Amino acid sequence: MPNIIVDYFQDGSKLGVNLKYFIEETPLGTGGSVLNTDKFLDDTFIVISGDAYTNIDLTKAVEYHKAKKSKATLILKKQSIPIEYGIVITDEQGKIIRFLEKPSWGEVFSDTVNTGIYILEPEVFNYYKKGENFDFSKDLFPKLLKDNIPMYGYITDEYWCDIGDINSYRQTNFDVVENFLSDKYTKLDEGIFVGKNTIIPKGVNIKSPCIIGDNTHIGEGCRIDAYTIIGNNCYIDSFSSIKRTIIWDNVKIGKSVECRGSIICDFTKIQDSVHIYEATVIGKDTLIEKKFNNKTRCKNMARQIYSYIINS
Numbered sequence: 328m329p330n331i332i333v334d335y336f337q338d339g340s341k342l343g344v345n346l347k348y349f350i351e352e353t354p355l356g357t358g359g360s361v362l363n364t365d366k367f368l369d370d371t372f373i374v375i376s377g378d379a380y381t382n383i384d385l386t387k388a389v390e391y392h393k394a395k396k397s398k399a400t401l402i403l404k405k406q407s408i409p410i411e412y413g414i415v416i417t418d419e420q421g422k423i424i425r426f427l428e429k430p431s432w433g434e435v436f437s438d439t440v441n442t443g444i445y446i447l448e449p450e451v452f453n454y455y456k457k458g459e460n461f462d463f464s465k466d467l468f469p470k471l472l473k474d475n476i477p478m479y480g481y482i483t484d485e486y487w488c489d490i491g492d493i494n495s496y497r498q499t500n501f502d503v504v505e506n507f508l509s510d511k512y513t514k515l516d517e518g519i520f521v522g523k524n525t526i527i528p529k530g531v532n533i534k535s536p537c538i539i540g541d542n543t544h545i546g547e548g549c550r551i552d553a554y555t556i557i558g559n560n561c562y563i564d565s566f567s568s569i570k571r572t573i574i575w576d577n578v579k580i581g582k583s584v585e586c587r588g589s590i591i592c593d594f595t596k597i598q599d600s601v602h603i604y605e606a607t608v609i610g611k612d613t614l615i616e617k618k619f620n621n622k623t624r625c626k627n628m629a630r631q632i633y634s635y636i637i638n639s
Contacts, residue, residue: 356462362452369449374463376443380499381487383444388481392446395421397479399451399471402444404487412440412489413464417480423472428464439480442487451476493608497590500573501554504536512538522559540576564599581617 329350339346349364361374371392373385383402392400401423403415415426416439426441441464454470455461471478488499505518512520518535521527525543533551540559545551549563552570559576563569567584574580574591581599588605591597595609598617609615 354460355458356460356466358452358455358461358463358467359459362455362457362459362461365457371446371448374443374445374447376489378490379443379487380490380503381442381444381485383442383483383485383487385444388444388483389446391421391481392479395477395479397446397477398448399468399476399478400446401468401478401480402442402446403439403480403482404442405438405482405484406440407438415439415441415480417482421479421481423468423478423480426464426468426472439482442483443489446481493590493606497573497588500556501571504538504554504556507536507538546582558593 329348333348336342336346347367349360349367351360351363354360355363357374357376361368371389373389388400388402401415403417406412413426413428415423417423445463451467451471454467461467468478486502488495488502490496490499507518507520509520512522515521515527515533516535519533519537521539522541522543524541525539525545527533527539527545528547530547531545531549531551534553536553537551537555537557539545539551539557540561542559543557543561543563545563546565546567548566550568550570551557552568554571555569555574556572557563557569557574558578561574561576561578561580563580564582564584566582567580567586569580569584569586571588572586572591573589574586575593575595577594578591578597579595580586580591580597581601583600584597585602586597587603589603589607589609591603591609592611592613594611595613595615597603597609597615600618601615603609603615
């Protein structure tokens with residue numbers, strides 16, 4: 328959905344940057360899509376996978392790349408469960424000597440994984456032509472390794488999370504709310520932040536950590552428990568209970584609603600006395616009618632089931 332990205336960021340001026348877009352007409356792979364920029368990349372450049380959330384200091388990583396005279400530097404991170412990622416092993420000098428994309432447990436030879444953030448020199452693309460489909464990890468990097476092109480790993484201990492599924496998305500949000508700081512929000516108490524023009528009556532029980540956005544109304548008698556994130560322009564009616572739930576923008580929640588460990592997308596309406604339980608995702612523009620209880624509906628299914636209610 329390139330149009331959504333272009334419409335949101337536009338020319339980048341509101342963020343203090345200058346953006347240029349290159350849109351692939353057909354899928355070209357992670358490497359082919361970058362080479363699609365053609366002569367735009369005429370000096371050292373950084374590739375960052377769009378589904379990662381990180382505070383890695385890129386300046387230090389680039390300095391490491393330059394000091395090593397590397398042609399391709401992969402930013403690496405140690406993970407306790409590495410099988411969802413490409414794993415990499417380096418020698419004592421940091422030079423990459425082996426890697427494997429998404430191994431099984433029997434193939435795991437390292438806990439150091441590829442974050443999908445690369446610092447590259449333009450000449451690494453000499454192996455391919457514009458318009459060819461190829462992948463960095465599966466195609467380009469093995470060729471560089473085989474030809475003994477200087478390729479190094481920069482191991483970081485800074486925060487990085489690959490948001491590839493619902494669980495990692497939720498955990499990333501919880502990590503953010505745990506360490507949240509912003510001068511655009513009012514700090515009501517330790518770990519509790521509230522946006523502009525938000526109404527919270529006396530007697531509402533809010534537990535830390537929690538973030539509530541702008542122009543949101545919380546009804547009397549509500550309980551907003553820890554690890555809850557509520558977006559902008561939301562309305563939560565009286566005596567509702569929200570716990571470990573991520574609520575996007577423009578959501579309306581009725582009276583005596585109970586939400587536990589769920590994700591509720593934009594413009595959703597949840598009527599009175601609805602109960603929504605763990606691992607539920609409610610898609611954009613959805614109406615949940617009164618007294619709906621997804622725990623009852625799913626009681627005969629396996630315990631770990633994910634309930635998806637998408638665009639109903």
